[in-house]
Amino acid sequence: MTIAHRPPRAYRGRLLTPLAAPGGGAAVRYLDDALLVVDERGRIAQVEPFALGAFRGPVLDLRPAVLMPGFIDAHVHFPQTRVIGSASGPLLDWLERSVFPEEVRFRDDGYAALVAGEFTSRLLASGTTTCVVFSSSCPGATDQLFRALLRAGLRGIAGLTLMDRNCPEALCVPHDEAIPAARDLVQRWHGAGDGLLEFAITPRFAPSCSRPLMEAAARLALDHGLLVQTHIAETLAEAEAARREHPWARDYLDVYDRVGLLTGRTLLAHGIHLSSREWDRIAEVGSSVVHCPDSNFFLGSGRMRLADARARAVPVALGSDVGAGRSFDMRRSMSSAFDNALCHGERLPPADLFFTATQGTADAVGLGCVIGSLDPGKEADFIAVRFPDHVLGASELLNHLVFAPETASVQRSFIRGKPIYSHQP
Ligand SMILES: [Zn+2]
The missing domain is CATH 2.30.40.10 (Urease, subunit C, domain 1)
Structure with a gap:
């Protein structure tokens, strides 16, 4: 470097x-x-x-x-830049109606490059200097995303979104194509930009990933020491779909645990509907949770209990979760985190929210000694x-x-x- x-x-x-x-x-x-x-x-x-x-x-x-x-956004979807504000929720309906049709467009490199430029401009205008990003399932679009991050001079951790079932055929990539494509992107981008850019292993969520895909992804993460990011327990319907798809697991978290994706470098977005056992296991492994309150309000997903994480010293990052989140501005996420806590009877001091959007999120993504x-x-x-x-x-x-x-x-x-x-x- x-x-x-x-x-x-x-x-x-x-x-x-x-x-x-x-x-x-x-x-x-x-x-x-x-x-x-x-x-x-x-x-x-x-x-x-x-x-x-x-x-x-x-x-x-x-x-x-x-x-x-600078603010750190620990969970944001680049291909959803143009579908902010699509009020077609709840989660699974919103994915079908608003997100998947838009993500299909990212098979066109020209379109992906155009939106990647809009994406980085929106981050910069919001005071975000580090982002942890889901791309689409298309390797070409992911390449365009990294190019845009490099051009903008931003610090970014991004990954090819992995999904090989329960999604439109145009977005479905079998594991024997997706894993080599992810490996190529690791070679090209992990550590690029004088170390400002990293590649993250990014299974969308358990309902849309087969066990072989997740196991191969976990091996790739282990081989290169990569951060893993995914979603968990955002809604009850999604948790039910995960259990239906993977009946061999004892609960939602156990799917990721058994395939090797639950590590000390794993970011789990949402974590609203988790059991005590799941919270205990997250704490034991040393994974982090990404709180995305603005998105949770917009889709009506539920309200994460910050106290469950804090009682176990689970690191909590903050994410905009654009496009379910309504703004790239992490100040909006801080404000929504205040409202979310208020619904649980807790009044978070602004200093606490500022800490979470900066140093707290840096700690959760493993950059706490570098930035924050x-x-x-x-x-x-x-x-x-x-x-x-x-x-x-x-x-x-x-x-x-x-x-x-x-x-x-x-x-x-x-x-x-x-x-x-x-x-x-
Ligand atoms: Zn998300």
């Missing part, structure tokens, strides 16, 4: 970054006038209150914007957000960030200190 060397540079602005509190809760560090110094390898060298003459190099003054870590906060030693993935002038102090900033995102615009984004986005009014 090579990392391009550039002269160190510094950024001046207000600064807000998450902190994990000793008791397990979340807090923030806020500086009213800060200097963020990035070294020649794109790592954060220093975060200090600004002092004149403290840095002998170029300083980009971004005041009055607030510098904060603005601390020395981490890679400098950050955004500059402009708030109204009357919004002062950490508490007010967090309230506006999470609950009034229309008042706070993402102006700039940086990956490893390199500018990748600038807002055009």
Whole structure:
């Protein structure tokens, strides 16, 4: 892996970054006038209150914007970019009516390239700097997705969606074609972009995957140390379909467990309708759950109980789940996570939600030592957000960030200190 060397540079602005509190809760560090110094390898060298003459190099003054870590979207579907807002749910009906017909279009490379460009533009405009992505089942479209991520300079983990049953014939790819195609994509893209890009093993969900397909996928993940992402227990009808398809398993989670897909690098999206046994097993293996509350409200899938994960110290990431999620903006997901918790009688502090969308999600996807906060030693993935002038102090900033995102615009984004986005009014 090579990392391009550039002269160190510094950024001046207000600064807000998450902190994990000793008791397990979340807090923030806020500086009213800060200097963020990035070294020649794109790592954060220093975060200090600004002092004149403290840095002998170029300083980009971004005041009055607030510098904060870029958002991480741990679950998003690239081929659903254009079907956001298709209110044809619940889940299985929505897949049949809205999603599968659109995913068929991604067999055309030209169409896939066009939407891949729209997808990365939407992420950038939302302040997302890292995404964990489902592609379609088409290798060509997945190649176009990686090309677009590379061109945009984003950090991304993405995979070819695997499905070989219970889906339209045009999307169904048998395992003896899908696994070699996935292996080719691993060779081409895993570690590309100076390590910003990774390939993830991506079975859609157990109802649309045969046991041989999942077993072969698990071997490929093991061979290359790849992250695994899939869906689990989003709706009761889907859980029933998984049990019908795989009667040899004791429950939904056991399908993934027995075929070797449940690992310490597995991201399980949703996890709304899980038993205590399943939660205990997730904790034992060290897998993570991706909470997608905006999608869950839109499709009427149910409400995940965050307390079930936290009681077992299961890492929880946050995902937009576009196109069932109604926005690429992770601030919308934070706000929906607040509403979801409120339905369970819990009031999540905005600092907790901010932590989950940044450091918490980085931890859950295995990048917690690399990104997620603005601390020395981490890679400098950050955004500059402009708030109204009357919004002062950490508490007010967090309230506006999470609950009034229309008042706070993402102006700039940086990956490893390199500018990748600038807002055009
Ligand atoms: Zn999803």
